[in-house]
Amino acid sequence: MRVILEAKARKKPFLPVEAESIIPRNFLKGTDITVYEGNKERRLEDLFWIFVEGTAVTPEKIEVVLKGDTSRVKRIGEYMDAGKMTIAGDVGMHCGNFMSGGEIEIFGNADAWLGREMRGGYILCHGNAGHYCASGYRGEKTGMRGGRVEVLGNAGDYCAEYLTGGEVHIHGSCGDMAGVEMKGGQFIIEGDATRPCGNMKDGTCMIFGTVHQMLPTFERTGIQELPDRKVKMTVYKGDIANRGKGVMMVKETVRPDE
Amino acid sequence: MTELLIKNACVFDPLNGIRGDIMDIAIRDGRIVDSVRDGSEVIDASGFLTLPGGIDSHSHVCGTKVNFGRYMSPEDMRAGRTARRGKMHVTSGYYVPTTYGNSYRYSTMGYTTVLEGAMAPLEARHTHEEFNATPHQDMLANTLFDGNWSIMEAVHAKDVKRAAAIVAWTLSSVRGFAIKLTNPGGTEAWGWGEDLTSIRDPVPNFNVTPAEIISTMISANELLHLPHSVHLHCNNLGKPGNYATTLETFGLVPDLNNNRQTLYATHVQFHAYGGSTWRDICSKADEITKSVNARPQIVMDMGQIMFGRTMTMTADGPMEFNLYCLHHNKWSNHDVELETGSGIIPVLYSKKSLVNCVMWAIGLELALLTKNPYQCLLATDNPNGAPFVKYPEIIGLLMSKRYRDEECSTLNNGFEQRTSISSLDREMDWNEIAIITRAGQARALGLAAEGKGHLAPGAEADLAIYPIRCDDVDPATEYRNVVEGFQKTRFTIKRGRVVARDGDVIVEGANATFWVNPTVPDEHNVANDPEFVKKFEEYYTVRMGNYPVQDVYLPRGRCIKTEADL
Numbered sequence: 001m002r003v004i005l006e007a008k009a010r011k012k013p014f015l016p017v018e019a020e021s022i023i024p025r026n027f028l029k030g031t032d033i034t035v036y037e038g039n040k041e042r043r044l045e046d047l048f049w050i051f052v053e054g055t056a057v058t059p060e061k062i063e064v065v066l067k068g069d070t071s072r073v074k075r076i077g078e079y080m081d082a083g084k085m086t087i088a089g090d091v092g093m094h095c096g097n098f099m100s101g102g103e104i105e106i107f108g109n110a111d112a113w114l115g116r117e118m119r120g121g122y123i124l125c126h127g128n129a130g131h132y133c134a135s136g137y138r139g140e141k142t143g144m145r146g147g148r149v150e151v152l153g154n155a156g157d158y159c160a161e162y163l164t165g166g167e168v169h170i171h172g173s174c175g176d177m178a179g180v181e182m183k184g185g186q187f188i189i190e191g192d193a194t195r196p197c198g199n200m201k202d203g204t205c206m207i208f209g210t211v212h213q214m215l216p217t218f219e220r221t222g223i224q225e226l227p228d229r230k231v232k233m234t235v236y237k238g239d240i241a242n243r244g245k246g247v248m249m250v251k252e253t254v255r256p257d258e
Numbered sequence: 259m260t261e262l263l264i265k266n267a268c269v270f271d272p273l274n275g276i277r278g279d280i281m282d283i284a285i286r287d288g289r290i291v292d293s294v295r296d297g298s299e300v301i302d303a304s305g306f307l308t309l310p311g312g313i314d315s316h317s318h319v320c321g322t323k324v325n326f327g328r329y330m331s332p333e334d335m336r337a338g339r340t341a342r343r344g345k346m347h348v349t350s351g352y353y354v355p356t357t358y359g360n361s362y363r364y365s366t367m368g369y370t371t372v373l374e375g376a377m378a379p380l381e382a383r384h385t386h387e388e389f390n391a392t393p394h395q396d397m398l399a400n401t402l403f404d405g406n407w408s409i410m411e412a413v414h415a416k417d418v419k420r421a422a423a424i425v426a427w428t429l430s431s432v433r434g435f436a437i438k439l440t441n442p443g444g445t446e447a448w449g450w451g452e453d454l455t456s457i458r459d460p461v462p463n464f465n466v467t468p469a470e471i472i473s474t475m476i477s478a479n480e481l482l483h484l485p486h487s488v489h490l491h492c493n494n495l496g497k498p499g500n501y502a503t504t505l506e507t508f509g510l511v512p513d514l515n516n517n518r519q520t521l522y523a524t525h526v527q528f529h530a531y532g533g534s535t536w537r538d539i540c541s542k543a544d545e546i547t548k549s550v551n552a553r554p555q556i557v558m559d560m561g562q563i564m565f566g567r568t569m570t571m572t573a574d575g576p577m578e579f580n581l582y583c584l585h586h587n588k589w590s591n592h593d594v595e596l597e598t599g600s601g602i603i604p605v606l607y608s609k610k611s612l613v614n615c616v617m618w619a620i621g622l623e624l625a626l627l628t629k630n631p632y633q634c635l636l637a638t639d640n641p642n643g644a645p646f647v648k649y650p651e652i653i654g655l656l657m658s659k660r661y662r663d664e665e666c667s668t669l670n671n672g673f674e675q676r677t678s679i680s681s682l683d684r685e686m687d688w689n690e691i692a693i694i695t696r697a698g699q700a701r702a703l704g705l706a707a708e709g710k711g712h713l714a715p716g717a718e719a720d721l722a723i724y725p726i727r728c729d730d731v732d733p734a735t736e737y738r739n740v741v742e743g744f745q746k747t748r749f750t751i752k753r754g755r756v757v758a759r760d761g762d763v764i765v766e767g768a769n770a771t772f773w774v775n776p777t778v779p780d781e782h783n784v785a786n787d788p789e790f791v792k793k794f795e796e797y798y799t800v801r802m803g804n805y806p807v808q809d810v811y812l813p814r815g816r817c818i819k820t821e822a823d824l
Contacts, residue, residue, distance in 0.1 A: 137333060138332040
C-alpha cells in the first residue's frame with residue numbers, strides 16, 4: 001500500500017506542524033489522523049492531499065510518501081517500527097525520533113535532531129542534516145542505541161552525540177563536536193570534522209577527511225591500514241580525560257597551533 | 259460569608275482524639291465551626307476517610323537549589339507532562355516538576371501545607387516567588403544557619419543571646435519560619451578544603467564544633483520561643499557508620515519545651531547506617547529508635563527512599579561531592595557567601611543495589627520501631643529519597659506486613675541479614691497514619707495553634723476526603739486499595755474551598771506563607787550592632803538595606819509574632 005501525502009499550501013507556512021502521528025502503522029486503520037499546526041489540532045486532510053493506492057494488512061507493506069513543502073513538518077516517523085517512508089523534499093526537525101524499525105528516505109535536507117535516540121531501522125538522507133543528527137536529547141545520557149543513519153551530504157554540530165549503538169555514516173563533513181560523549185557504536189565521517197569525540201567513552205569513530213582542532217586528550221596508539229579503502233589511518237585512544245577506551249581513526253589532523 | 263457542610267465523614271483527628279467517628283463538619287469562611295445554617299452548600303462524604311489536610315514537614319519544592327535541579331535535568335521535563343485543562347496550568351517533570359506540577363500533585367494527594375526544607379537566607383526572594391507559584395499549599399521556609407559566619411562567631415563567644423538576636427533579625431528579614439541546620443559547620447569547613455568527620459571536629463577559622471553550634475542554636479531557638487524547634491540535618495549524612503554521630507547528636511538535646519520537641523531530626527534514614535564501608539553497611543535503626551523512644555524531646559522524619567530515579571539536592575555540599583565521586587554523573591555545587599552552600603546530583607535507587615535495599619529497609623524500620631508515632635513522621639525528603647508522589651506507597655508499606663514481604667522478595671538477597679525489616683510485624687492503623695502525615699507534623703511545626711492539622715472548631719478548614727471506606731477495607735491485605743485511595747482524594751478542601759476533586763484541581767489557588775517575627779528588645783537588635791553591619795559591608799555582595807525581603811514578595815503572608823526572652 002502506498003499513501004501519498006502532498007502538502008497543501010498553508011496561509012502561514014512557517015508554523016510548525018507536529019506530525020508524530022504520520023507513521024506507516026497508523027495508516028492501517030485509514031487516514032483519519034490528526035496533527036497539530038501550531039497549537040491547533042487539524043485533520044490530516046486539512047493540511048495534505050491524500051492519495052491511497054492499494055491495501056495492506058501489516059505495517060511492513062505500507063509506504064508513506066510525503067511531497068510538497070514539508071520543511072516545517074516535525075516529528076515525522078516518531079516511534080516508527082515498520083514500513084517505509086519517503087520524503088521527496090526537505091523534512092522538519094525530529095524526523096525519526098525513537099524509530100525502532102523500517103526505513104526513512106529523505107531526498108531533500110533534514111532539519112535538526114534527525115534520528116534522535118533511534119533504536120533500530122534505517123534512515124537515508126540524500127541532502128544535508130542539521131545539528132544533533134543521530135544524537136541523544138538534552139540532559140539524557142544515552143543517545144542513539146541501534147539502527148543506521150546515513151547522510152549523503154553534510155551534518156551540523158553535535159552529530160552522533162552520546163552515540164551508544166548502531167552506525168552513523170556521514171558522507172560529507174560534520175560540524176563542531178561530532179561524536180561528543182560517544183559510548184559505543186560506529187561513526188564514520190567521510191569528510192572533515194572539528195574537535196571530534198570529546199569525552200568519548202567507547203565506540204569507534206573513523207574520519208577520512210581532515211580533523212580540525214584535534215583534542216589533546218587522545219593518545220596515539222599506532223597506524224592501521226584499511227585494505228578495502230587503501231588508506232593508512234592514525235589510531236587514537238580516548239578520551240583520556242574521561243578514562244575512555246574509544247577508538248578514533250583519523251586520516252589527517254590539523255592541530256590548533258598548526 | 260461562605261458556608262459548607264460536609265456530611266457523613268469518617269473522621270480521624272488524632273489531636274482531638276477522634277477515631278473514625280461518622281460525623282458532619284461545618285465550615286464558615288474558611289474555618290471550622292460548630293454548625294452552619296440550613297441551606298448552605300453540602301458535600302456528602304458518604305462515609306469516606308476524612309482527615310485534616312496533609313502537612314509535609316520536610317520537602318524541597320521551591321528555591322534556587324530546586325530550580326537548579328530543574329536546569330540540570332531537562333530530560334526530567336519529558337515525564338509527567340499534562341496539558342492545560344480548566345484551571346490547571348501546563349505541568350511537566352517527575353522528580354523536579356514545575357511549581358504548579360508540585361502544587362497540583364500535592365493537592366490531589368490531600369496535602370495543604372508544605373514546609374520547604376532549606377532556604378538560603380540570601381536567596382529567599384526566589385523561594386518566595388516560587389511559593390507564590392505553588393498556590394494550593396500554605397508554605398513555610400526553613401532558613402539555613404549551618405555555616406552562618408556571624409552565628410559561628412557568637413557560638414565561639416558562647417553568646418547565646420547574640421546568636422538568638424541574629425536568628426531573629428535574619429528570620430524576620432527573609433520571612434523564614436524556622437532554624438535549619440544542614441551538616442552544621444561541615445559545608446563551611448569544606449569551603450576551606452577541610453572535611454568534618456564528627457561533631458567534635460572544629461570548623462577551620464571559626465574554632466567552633468558542630469556540637470557547639472547545635473547546642474547554642476537549640477538554646478537560642480527556645481529563647482526566641484519559635485513555633486518550631488531547631489530542624490537538624492545531622493553531620494555525616496550517607497556515610498556508613500554514621501549512626502554513632504547521630505546518637506551523639508541526640509545526646510546533646512535537652513528537653514526544654516513542654517508543647518513540642520526540642521529537636522527535629524530530619525531524614526534520619528540517611529543517618530542510621532552501621533558498618534564502616536559501603537560493602538558492610540547495615541541498619542542501625544534499632545539503636546536510633548531506642549534513643550528516640552527514650553527521648554520525648556526528639557522528633558524525626560523517615561527520609562524513606564523508594565526505588566526509581568530521582569534528584570538529590572541539599573545544602574550539604576560535601577556529601578553531594580562524595581556521591582558525585584561514586585556516580586560520575588552530573589553534579590552541581592554552590593556556595594552562598596557567608597551562609598551556606600548546596601550540591602545537587604541525580605541518583606537511581608535500584609532494587610539490585612544492596613546498599614539501596616538496606617536504605618529502603620532502614621526508613622521503614624525507623625517508623626515501625628518508634629513507639630510513639632508523633633516521633634517519627636512520614637517524609638521522603640522529597641525529592642532526595644523519592645518524589646512525594648510515592649507517599650501513598652509508603653503508607654501502604656507501613657499498614658501491611660504482607661506488602662512489605664512482597665516487596666522484600668523482589669529485592670537484592672543480601673539485605674535481609676543486614677536489617678530487621680522482615681521480623682517486624684507492626685502494622686499501622688488509620689489513626690497512626692493520620693498522625694504521621696498531618697497531626698504529628700502540625701504539633702512538631704507548632705502549627706496546631708495556627709489551626710493546622712486538626713478539625714476542632716476554629717481550626718482552618720483544610721481537609722482531605724479519600725475514597726476509602728475504613729470499615730470495608732482491610733489495609734493488611736487490600737493494601738492496593740489503600741495506596742490507590744491515598745493517591746487521589748475525592749475532595750481536597752483548602753480554607754473551606756474545594757480545590758481538588760478526583761485528581762483534578764478545579765480552582766486557582768490562594769496560599770499563605772507563614773513566617774515568624776520574633777520581637778527583640780532594642781539593645782539586642784543586631785541591625786544596630788556596628789560589628790554585624792560591618793560584616794555586611796565587608797563581605798556580602800548585597801547591601802544590608804537591600805537584604806530583607808519586601809512585603810510584595812508575600813502577597814498573602816501570615817506573620818507569627820513571638821516575644822523573645824533576651
